[in-house]
Amino acid sequence: MRPFEYARAQSVEGAVGQPGKFLAGGTTLIDLMKLDVERPSHLTDITPLRENGELSQIVEDGEGVRIGALASMSQTAEHALIAERYPALREALLAGASQQIRNMASMGGNIMQRTRCPYFRDLAFKECNKRDPGSGCGAREGHHRKMAILGGSDQCIATHASDASVALVAYGASVVLRGPDGERTVRMEDFNLLPGETPHIEHDLRDGELIVALILPAPIARNAVYLKVRDRESYEFALSSCAAVLDVQDGKVNAARVALGGVGTKPWRSPEAEAALVDQPATRETFEAAARAALQHAHPLAQNAFKVPLTARVIVRALMQAAGLVDEAGNSIEGAGA
Incomplete structure (x- = not known):
């Protein structure tokens, strides 16, 4: 780890505009500093701001909910x-x-976490446009089994790592940012950026800006599922995941939100799947059509082509659960759809 200047913020106003990086839970940043991937010259510790309430509380916000950026993952999940x-x-x-990480990690830090692509995290690999712009993308010609099939470019196919971000996108959440020029709000689905020609620019976060809250609007429905498939059940990132929110009335889909994880270079909302669902019967056939729509623009490579049929099954299973047609084990629910 390289030397850096350290300061503890005593107020939001005192933190805003500071150079370098903000330190909250540190569950991603400190790891990357130890790996010499992140090299901030200045760290501003914002953990003291948990005491002021604004950044750590979870409260009703009109018909929705406001989650302070320093609320922990555990605090949020248990609220x-x-x-x-x-x-x-x-x-x-x-x-x-894990429970230990959820106790430490903040919600603001969770949506800012960086990819687990080994070409990004291991300095032994020289080609990584995300870490060193212009150096190339080692994954494209190397090991890319876990890489993205949606939203990639010639410069980068690294997947976004956050599970929570996928669900936040499905719920239509927004990010509240406070900086030297005041406060602004950005939709979650616009906060993370596609790699394009500049994969090292990952977020719509300006210099000196601090994430202060996440805003969840009133959900379109209470029927919602997050389904995650991974190589092992514990402490593993998604090969494919789906957050599905469905409003089903009299056997027909009234409204739908679908977002995917583990397959995109950012948390991946699928308006194509949503369009294929609305005003259609809540049946497996409809959900299979929605899965095909969601994946119509997928661009897999040789090692991750399996993600296309896998993700189709994940989407269908998530929608079936959200519609109340199957239980968590995938078993048909007696009387469902009758």
């Missing part, structure tokens, strides 16, 4: 408002890390 109104977010948080 009654989240468990009752946003079950897919709770499921994503519980699937996203």
Whole structure:
């Protein structure tokens, strides 16, 4: 780890505009500093701001909920408002890390976490446009089994790592940012950027800006699921995941939100799947059509081509669960759809 200047913020106003990086839970940043991937010259520790309430509370916000950026993953998952109104977010948080990490990691830090692509995290690999712009993308010609099939470019195919971000996108969440020029709000689905020609620019976060809150609007429905498939059940990132929120009335889909994880270079909302669902019967056939729509623009490579049929099955299973047609084990629910 390289030398750096360290300061502890005593107020939001004192933190805003500071150079370098903000330190909250540190569960991603410190790891990357130890690996010499992140090299901030200045760290501003914002953990003291948990005491002021604004950045750590979870409260009702009109018909929705406001989550302070320093609320921990555990605090958020266990909060009654989240468990009752946003079950897919709770499921994503519980699937996203061990209990110890959830106790430390902040919600603001979770959506800022960086990819687990080995070409990014290991300096022995010289080609990584995300770490060293212009050096190339080692994954494209190397090991890319876990890489993205949606949203990639010639410069980068690294997947986004956050489970919670997928659920937040499905719920239509927004990010509240405060900087030297005041406060602004950005939709979660716009906050993370596609790699394009500049994969090292990952977020719509300006110099000196601090994430202060996440805003969840009123959910379109309480029926929601986060389904995650991974190589092993514990402490593993998604090969494919789906957050599905469905409003089903009289056997027909009234409204739908679908977002994917483990397959995109950012948390991947699928308006194509949503369009294929609305005003259609809530049946397996409809859900299979939605899965095909979601994956119509997938660009897999040789090692990750399996993600296309895998993700199709994940989407269908998540939608079936959200519609109440199957249980968590995939067994048909007696009387469902009758």
